[in-house]
Amino acid sequence: MSKAIELRTSAVMLPSPPEEGMGELHPVRVCVIDLGTNSFHTIIVDAFPNGVFNVIDRMKDMVRLGERGLTAHRLTDAAMERGVQALKRIRLLAEGWGVSEYMAYATSAIREAENGGDFITRVKEEVGIHIRPISGKFEAELIYKGVRRAMDLPEPALLVDVGGGSTEFIVGTSREVFYAESLKLGAARMTERFVHSDPVEKKEFKALRAHYREALEPVFAAARAHGVREIVGSSGTMENLAAVFLKLRGEGRSIYHERFDAKAFRAATKRIMRSTRAERLALGVIDAKRIDQVVAGAMLIDVLLKDLPVAGLRISPNALREGMVVHFIERNDERLRCVAPFTHARRRSVYELGFRFRWEQEHARQVTALALQLFDACRPLHGLGERAREMLEYAALLHDIGYHISHRSHHKHALYLIRNADLRGFRIDEIDVLANVARYHRRSLPKKSHEAFVALSAEHRRLVRELASFLRIAEGLDRSHYQNVSGMRTRLTDEALYLTLATKGDPELEVWGALHARDMFEDTYGLRLEVEAA
Numbered sequence: 001m002s003k004a005i006e007l008r009t010s011a012v013m014l015p016s017p018p019e020e021g022m023g024e025l026h027p028v029r030v031c032v033i034d035l036g037t038n039s040f041h042t043i044i045v046d047a048f049p050n051g052v053f054n055v056i057d058r059m060k061d062m063v064r065l066g067e068r069g070l071t072a073h074r075l076t077d078a079a080m081e082r083g084v085q086a087l088k089r090i091r092l093l094a095e096g097w098g099v100s101e102y103m104a105y106a107t108s109a110i111r112e113a114e115n116g117g118d119f120i121t122r123v124k125e126e127v128g129i130h131i132r133p134i135s136g137k138f139e140a141e142l143i144y145k146g147v148r149r150a151m152d153l154p155e156p157a158l159l160v161d162v163g164g165g166s167t168e169f170i171v172g173t174s175r176e177v178f179y180a181e182s183l184k185l186g187a188a189r190m191t192e193r194f195v196h197s198d199p200v201e202k203k204e205f206k207a208l209r210a211h212y213r214e215a216l217e218p219v220f221a222a223a224r225a226h227g228v229r230e231i232v233g234s235s236g237t238m239e240n241l242a243a244v245f246l247k248l249r250g251e252g253r254s255i256y257h258e259r260f261d262a263k264a265f266r267a268a269t270k271r272i273m274r275s276t277r278a279e280r281l282a283l284g285v286i287d288a289k290r291i292d293q294v295v296a297g298a299m300l301i302d303v304l305l306k307d308l309p310v311a312g313l314r315i316s317p318n319a320l321r322e323g324m325v326v327h328f329i330e331r332n333d334e335r336l337r338c339v340a341p342f343t344h345a346r347r348r349s350v351y352e353l354g355f356r357f358r359w360e361q362e363h364a365r366q367v368t369a370l371a372l373q374l375f376d377a378c379r380p381l382h383g384l385g386e387r388a389r390e391m392l393e394y395a396a397l398l399h400d401i402g403y404h405i406s407h408r409s410h411h412k413h414a415l416y417l418i419r420n421a422d423l424r425g426f427r428i429d430e431i432d433v434l435a436n437v438a439r440y441h442r443r444s445l446p447k448k449s450h451e452a453f454v455a456l457s458a459e460h461r462r463l464v465r466e467l468a469s470f471l472r473i474a475e476g477l478d479r480s481h482y483q484n485v486s487g488m489r490t491r492l493t494d495e496a497l498y499l500t501l502a503t504k505g506d507p508e509l510e511v512w513g514a515l516h517a518r519d520m521f522e523d524t525y526g527l528r529l530e531v532e533a534a
Contacts (some may be wrong), residue, residue: 030130037164136182146323479513
């Protein structure tokens with residue numbers, strides 16, 4: 001290299017790519033999974049930063065996860081196998097839609113089972129979906145958020161969501177919740193405990209009704225205290241009862257557009273309570289896998305309608321899963337707003353991952369800007385193109401996400417997270433390069449004992465060393481994490497790369513950081529690195 005090359009910059013800022021305007025807002029596509037005792041409900045939604053979400057697809061699978069296991073507090077092997085297979089189907093559906101994030105919540109069947117943790121671990125290993133068990137109280141709060149999204153509640157109403165293992169009761173309006181509780185009164189649980197004949201015998205009804213009335217005392221008290229005159233039901237059992245009511249009347253209207261008279265609705269609950277299994281099947285409007293449990297659910301609603309002074313009943317199209325989406329948007333509002341302008345799938349996916357693991361965005365962008373300037377300054381050395389530069393940009397943006405797991409080995413955790421994050425728009429070999437570049441932003445240089453590095457092709461191992469050389473120096477130049485470097489002049493000669501820094505404050509830490517990170521650069525390119533402050 002016979003001629004020194006000098007590049008200057010007056011400020012270190014990573015500009016938004018030209019295609020990323022601030023006009024149209026683009027959503028995050030999320031797969032939401034409600035792992036209920038009876039069924040797994042999945043919705044795939046586009047979540048926008050303004051609180052709006054659009055449902056792209058739905059999937060329901062009657063897994064019967066709690067079958068024969070609620071009393072024993074143990075999931076059967078057969079039930080767990082059905083659950084795993086259902087989640088594999090859900091994963092395939094989600095991947096087909098290009099989902100970037102999964103949110104799976106487990107309710108009573110899993111949270112109460114002594115081997116629920118085994119099921120969660122198995123799903124993580126075999127399907128790659130992380131399941132979060134939630135408390136009954138939180139489940140009730142999510143149901144309220146979902147129902148409120150779809151229903152006007154100007155006056156206090158009793159929201160009832162009959163599940164398989166538990167039933168959630170919420171007293172509230174569109175503005176306020178007065179009471180929210182989850183009781184172990186799910187249709188599957190009550191059937192397993194009280195219903196053993198077909199049709200149900202009188203003594204079984206008597207025992208079940210007495211149990212309901214005793215357990216429902218706090219619900220009755222809350223409803224009466226707030227003057228509840230309406231019940232709003234959600235989920236499968238309530239939907240089936242409403243469908244039976246319309247079937248008996250010969251009406252084909254949507255259950256979600258009706259305001260049912262409370263006394264008249266008891267015709268449907270009593271019809272179900274007195275029926276045989278064959279008669280319930282013949283109705284043709286009850287889920288086949290809910291046929292045995294709907295009797296217990298019908299009696300619960302019958303007790304509520306009989307013992308409370310309610311005049312009407314409505315059915316909500318929304319339930320827990322929609323509440324999960326609302327909760328996701330509320331919790332991730334800042335992240336959604338930050339990624340909304342991005343249209344480039346690869347860059348958008350990288351930023352989504354950074355926000356998901358609560359990155360230190362200012363530091364990440366500072367390091368990225370510095371690394372890219374170093375890359376550009378050294379083009380005569382490496383001769384790499386724009387695709388390599390893009391890989392460096394993304395590795396630099398994500399280099400510290402391992403802090404989400406631990407500080408000490410965060411570079412190693414960054415490697416793992418990037419390789420397993422389902423980044424969209426990338427080939428597998430590109431993800432491996434990106435992850436390894438991020439991994440070598442600090443500590444040791446690549447070794448034969450580093451499996452992820454050794455598994456790369458010779459060409460990609462060389463690329464990782466070339467790109468990581470710049471990332472290590474850039475990380476050192478923001479060693480304080482305070483973005484002290486405001487400008488940098490570079491000069492490349494046959495012997496060295498010279499950096500002259502402009503800083504906002506004392507430059508000693510940045511100079512020290514860069515010099516202590518020069519080992520890979522000098523080893524890879526055979527040049528010295530010299531750093532000074534202007």
